[in-house]
Amino acid sequence: MDGPVVGHFGGPLMLPADVTDPRRGQHLIASIDLAALPEDATGLPLPPDGRLLLFAHPDGLAAIDEYGELDPVTSSATWAAKSEEQGIRPGTGERANPADWVLLAQWLPAISGLEGAFVHWAIRRQDVGARRFDRVYVTMFFAP
Numbered sequence: 001m002d003g004p005v006v007g008h009f010g011g012p013l014m015l016p017a018d019v020t021d022p023r024r025g026q027h028l029i030a031s032i033d034l035a036a037l038p039e040d041a042t043g044l045p046l047p048p049d050g051r052l053l054l055f056a057h058p059d060g061l062a063a064i065d066e067y068g069e070l071d072p073v074t075s076s077a078t079w080a081a082k083s084e085e086q087g088i089r090p091g092t093g094e095r096a097n098p099a100d101w102v103l104l105a106q107w108l109p110a111i112s113g114l115e116g117a118f119v120h121w122a123i124r125r126q127d128v129g130a131r132r133f134d135r136v137y138v139t140m141f142f143a144p
Helices: 072-085 125-129
Strands: 008-011 027-033 050-054 102-108 117-124 136-143
Touching: 027 102, 050 102, 050 117, 050 136, 072 102, 072 117, 072 136, 102 125, 117 125
Parallel strands: none
Antiparallel strands: 008 027, 027 050, 102 117, 117 136
16 A cells, blocks of 8 residues: 555554553554544544554453444443443543544454454544543454
């Protein structure tokens, strides 16, 4: 393909010295170079530069929508709200509305034992605009 390389799967996690390691037991799945991403590629108010780092731990994700009854955005919004209510995830104080959420990325891992799995990163639109990518919610759909 022609054009700049926009993303990479895996690789070393390179952070500035003053940045805390964000992995919390998760793996760096991919990084996206936002400066190389065409401005109109997503329709989201992404920053014009920097890297978007996507983390997950596929073995540690529960298949929260085993039958594929919910789309990934609705599923993420629903489970993020439940996690906030249970105190597992810091809350925003707002009721989760799937219409306020967007799909940031999707990955088909092709990992032995997880064939047929889809990992989704979803986020509230207002968190994208505020550059609060720490508010991303990761879910997995698994149809063995």
